[in-house]
Amino acid sequence: QVQLVESGGGLVQAGGSLRLSCAASGRTFSSYAMGWFRQAPGKEREFLAAISWSGGSTYYADSVKGRFTISRDNAKNTVYVQMNSLKPEDTAVYYCAAGQGSLYYTARSQYNYWGQGTQVTVSS
Numbered sequence: 001q002v003q004l005v006e007s008g009g010g011l012v013q014a015g016g017s018l019r020l021s022c023a024a025s026g027r028t029f030s031s032y033a034m035g036w037f038r039q040a041p042g043k044e045r046e047f048l049a050a051i052s053w054s055g056g057s058t059y060y061a062d063s064v065k066g067r068f069t070i071s072r073d074n075a076k077n078t079v080y081v082q083m084n085s086l087k088p089e090d091t092a093v094y095y096c097a098a099g100q101g102s103l104y105y106t107a108r109s110q111y112n113y114w115g116q117g118t119q120v121t122v123s124s
Helices: none
Strands: 004-007 010-014 018-024 034-037 048-050 058-060 068-073 077-082 092-100 118-123
Touching: 004 077, 004 092, 018 034, 018 118, 034 068, 034 077, 048 068, 048 077, 068 118, 077 092
Parallel strands: 010 118
Antiparallel strands: 004 018, 018 077, 034 048, 034 092, 048 058, 068 077, 092 118
16 A cells, blocks of 8 residues: 655746655555656646656656656655646646556556645746
8 A cells, every 4th residue: 555645736937847746655665666647627637757666767748758857766755756847738736646566657547546636837
C-alpha cells in the first residue's frame, strides 16, 4: 500500500515556474515507477511524465517535453516535477501516481495508487 500526497500547486503567471512534490508513504517507494498526470475541467486525465524506480529512465508527453522535468529522491520517498515556461493551458489539477514495477509507464491503467491532486492555475 502506498499513499501519495501532492503539494506545491498554486497561481503563477504565464512564463513562470512551479515545482510540485509528491510525498509517498511506505517502505517500498523505491520499487515503484512514478508518474505525473493532470486533468483540466471537462477533459480526460492526461499523462505528463514518468520515471523509473531508479530514476534512470524518464519519459515525457510531447505537450510538456522541454518544459517539465521529473525527478525522484528515493531517500526522501518523494517525486518532483519542475514546470517551467508555464502557459495558461497548463491550468489543471495535477496528480502523481505510483505503479508497481521497475520501468516507467504512460497509461493510467498501469498505475496502482493516486494522490488527491493539487491545483495549478496559470494566468495570462
